[in-house]
Amino acid sequence: MKQFWGTICALVLFLIFLTVTPAWTQPRIRVLPHTETQQNMAFEISVTATAIKYVALTCVPLLALLFAWPTFRAWLHALGGNYDAAIRIYEKKVARQPSHLRLYLTLAHLYLLAGRHDQRAVTAYVMIRLLHFASSNAAKNAPVATAE
Structure with a gap:
């Protein structure tokens, strides 16, 4: 809202x-200029x-x-040292897009800067490990096309 x-x-x-x-850009009475100046x-x-x-x-x-743009506002909050406001913005973004690794990385970095080690921070760290593990395994287990 x-x-x-x-x-x-x-x-x-x-x-x-x-x-x-x-x-000063619109004079009320227009006077013809008499001199070059x-x-x-x-x-x-x-x-x-x-x-x-x-x-x-x-x-x-x-x-x-x-x-x-919420990312820009979060960046401004973090730049000003208001990490809690930036964390709130990124928590909303993570709730909308839970499979994006970069959002979790930024959120974990903000938790680290804010010095938070509560349950939400631990959940973010665990999700980073799970998503990173899933993406690295998906790249390794992808079928390789062979040229015949």
Whole structure:
């Protein structure tokens, strides 16, 4: 549910950023420039306003997608030292995809960084051993095609 509201907030901020332009980019009274310096300033203001809109159109959606992506949020939590929040995100991912070895590896690493040695951590370590053993045996026992 938090992911849904995070996406909604990012979209609202994106729309606000697109519609609101700084006051200095749109003068209320247009005065014809009399000198070359004034012409250059008017051109610079219009170029700056256009650049702001292009940045808003490209960077804001990318940032919204990044923050809606659970792996990126977990990485940010772990980078900030909030290992419990990152562990919660990865536990949800493991519950959705229980056969992925990489998720268990990351979860076990987060447990190690958090200093947790409870039942969940031990279960993650055991699952890594089982999945690694199963994948290595599957590669060894795979039928080999022979060329005739």
